[in-house]
Amino acid sequence: MVSLAALLAVGGLVVAGSVPASLFAADGASLASATAAEATTAEVETAKVPLQHLAVDDNVAAVAPVRDTFNTTSYAEQLRLKFANYGGSFSATTGAVRWPFPYTVPITDGFGMRSAAISGRPMHNGVDFVPGVGTAIFAIADGVVTFHQEETGGLGNNVMIHHEIQGNNIDSVYAHMQYGSSPLKVGDAIKVGDFIGLVGDTGTASGAHLHFELHIDKIPVDPFAWLKANATN
Numbered sequence: 001m002v003s004l005a006a007l008l009a010v011g012g013l014v015v016a017g018s019v020p021a022s023l024f025a026a027d028g029a030s031l032a033s034a035t036a037a038e039a040t041t042a043e044v045e046t047a048k049v050p051l052q053h054l055a056v057d058d059n060v061a062a063v064a065p066v067r068d069t070f071n072t073t074s075y076a077e078q079l080r081l082k083f084a085n086y087g088g089s090f091s092a093t094t095g096a097v098r099w100p101f102p103y104t105v106p107i108t109d110g111f112g113m114r115s116a117a118i119s120g121r122p123m124h125n126g127v128d129f130v131p132g133v134g135t136a137i138f139a140i141a142d143g144v145v146t147f148h149q150e151e152t153g154g155l156g157n158n159v160m161i162h163h164e165i166q167g168n169n170i171d172s173v174y175a176h177m178q179y180g181s182s183p184l185k186v187g188d189a190i191k192v193g194d195f196i197g198l199v200g201d202t203g204t205a206s207g208a209h210l211h212f213e214l215h216i217d218k219i220p221v222d223p224f225a226w227l228k229a230n231a232t233n
Contacts, residue, residue, distance in 0.1 A: 090224075095232035097141050097165060098192055100174065100212055105131035108209065110224060125220040126173065126213035129199075133178075133208035137196040140172050140227070141165055145188040150179055155211065156203025159184050159196060165230070173213035176205045 092102050109128035139161060147160035155175035159182055163170045174182075174196050182197030184190075201208040214223040 090228065090231070093231040093233050096192060097227070097230045097232055098138070099227055099231055100137050100140055100196070100210060101129065101131055101135070102138065102193075105129050105135075107224065110222070112222070126175070126211050127223045129210040129212060130208070131199060131210070133199055133201070135199040135210075137174055137177065137199060137210055139190045139192055139194045139196055140231075141170075141192045143172070143190045145184045145186050145190060146171070148182065148184050148186060151203060154203050156205060157182060157197065157200065158203070161190055161196075169217055171213075171215040171218070173211075173215070175211040175213070176200055176202050176209060178202065 089107075090099055090104060092099055092104060094102075106129070107127055108130050109124060112124060141163045143161040143163040145159060146162045148158075149155075150157040155173070157177040157179050158173060158175035159177070161172050161174075163172065176199075177197035178200030179202055181200065184196065199208055199210050205211070212223050214221050214226050216226075
């Protein structure tokens, strides 16, 4: 009897030590709390999903961004583009003030600043007409020859004529003419349309052309603009 009682006592201790005390709670509160905690943990794990997502159709192709392109142009190149192949045009006139040719001819260089590499000087004081080598050049208005020189450099064979036009003192310059092609001498009286010389490439010139200048009160002005405004029929 004593041995059986001892075995029962030991069994009771083993059961008591291996089973949670909450198992024997009369109202099952502890069991409910444990079950709720486990459920909450499961819900949190299930809720761990991205808050935002982007769905892209498989047919949409990736497009690389389009960027603007930039080019740089040197100042010398800007000047060349501005004044080379000048493109100015005119209509020949027959009035008291005329163009130096009785018909339209190409103009390849205008008045103003340009690359010094073209002639060694950055300022171009005239307009370059290119009607072809040997073409006759004519006076733009009545006047008097004040200068004629045939030099090996610079303006080559060139003539200056003084005019009084609309009360203004104006000098016209005809340069790079063929050597020996102009019969004019200082003091000669000139009428509009008189022969001046032949187009050449004397002096500092890169090709046959008439370099034509206009000075008002000794100051160079744009010959093309002035003739456009004053050459008449």
